[in-house]
Amino acid sequence: MTVLRRYAIVLIVATVIGACAGALYSWTRSDKYRATDRLFLATNSVDVGDVYQATLAGQQRVLTYKVLASGSNVLSKAISRAGVSTNADTLRQNLNVDVPSGTIIMDISVDDADPASAAKLADGVSDELIATINELERPLGGGPAPVTMVVVQRPGRGTLQAKLNPVLVATGAIAGFILALAVAWAVERRPLRALRGAREEEGVADRDLVTEIPLQRHG
Numbered sequence: 001m002t003v004l005r006r007y008a009i010v011l012i013v014a015t016v017i018g019a020c021a022g023a024l025y026s027w028t029r030s031d032k033y034r035a036t037d038r039l040f041l042a043t044n045s046v047d048v049g050d051v052y053q054a055t056l057a058g059q060q061r062v063l064t065y066k067v068l069a070s071g072s073n074v075l076s077k078a079i080s081r082a083g084v085s086t087n088a089d090t091l092r093q094n095l096n097v098d099v100p101s102g103t104i105i106m107d108i109s110v111d112d113a114d115p116a117s118a119a120k121l122a123d124g125v126s127d128e129l130i131a132t133i134n135e136l137e138r139p140l141g142g143g144p145a146p147v148t149m150v151v152v153q154r155p156g157r158g159t160l161q162a163k164l165n166p167v168l169v170a171t172g173a174i175a176g177f178i179l180a181l182a183v184a185w186a187v188e189r190r191p192l193r194a195l196r197g198a199r200e201e202e203g204v205a206d207r208d209l210v211t212e213i214p215l216q217r218h219g
Contacts, residue, residue: 002188004181006184006188007180007181007184010180010184011177011180011181011184013180014176014177014179014180015173015174015176015177015180016173016176017176018172018173018174018175018176018177018179019169019170019172019173019176020172021172021176022168022169022170022171022172022173023168023169023172025168025172031113032111032112032113033111033112033113033114033115033118033157033159034109034110034111034118034159035109035110035112035115035118035119035121035122035123035155035157035159036107036108036109036122036153036155037107037108037109037122037123037125037126037151037153037154037155038105038106038107038151038152038153039105039106039107039108039126039129039130039149039150039151039152040104040105040106040149040150040152041058041061041062041104041105041106041147041148041149042147042148042149042150043058043146043147058104058147059102059103059104061104061147062099062103062104062105062106062149063099065106065129065133065149066097066099066106068129068132068133069095069097069106069108069125069129070092070095070097072088072092073132074125074128074129074132075088075091075092075095075125075128076088077124077128077131078091078121078124078125078127078128078129079091079121079124080124081123081124081127081128082117082120082121082123082124083120084112084117084120084121084124086121091110091121091125094110094111094112094121095108095109095110095125096108096109096110096111097109106149108122108125108126108129109122110122110125115157115159116157118155118157119154119155119156119157122154122155123151123154123155126149126151126154127151129149130148130149130150130151133145133147133148133149134148
């Protein structure tokens with residue numbers, strides 16, 4: 001706490017500088033476009049009670065589908081479907097799958113430098129995920145899958161993302177604060193080490209003096 005109080009101004013300035021550096025970095029990055037497909041969990045049940053139960057169970061199912069959406073198999077096939085030159089690892093880094101709490105809705109978003117490519121990849125992931133779900137949910141005895149995901153909204157083209165990234169700004173601010181705190185702690189510890197060294201030297205000198213006095217009396 002003493003270090004925080006003594007170097008408060010330095011810490012604040014370093015935090016601000018770090019935040020500005022993060023903001024500057026986010027502004028200098030190339031433009032990114034985001035395309036988002038919205039999917040809805042559909043069930044074949046017609047009874048109201050069955051639909052209600054299916055909806056409750058579907059909330060857990062959608063979370064499982066979220067994991068499937070970022071799988072290498074789905075992404076590789078989605079790239080082939082979209083006809084965009086990229087790979088599964090790069091697509092995974094630019095993919096965001098969100099399931100709003102308490103819903104059976106899934107939003108699949110893809111970021112790309114080209115708005116058309118972002119839309120194609122988002123559509124590809126959505127369509128390939130639906131195909132995978134239909135395959136996995138199909139009854140062993142045959143027939144249609146009891147549940148599936150359907151696309152209720154397609155992006156058309158990706159929209160330009162905001163240049164200022166709050167995550168980068170926050171990261172820069174935290175890094176600046178931690179760096180300044182480390183420097184302040186090192187500066188604060190230096191006088192203590194010097195004082196400890198001086199005391200150790202004094203102790204050695206006192207011991208030498210005590211040793212020399214009896215020798216002088218003996219002589």
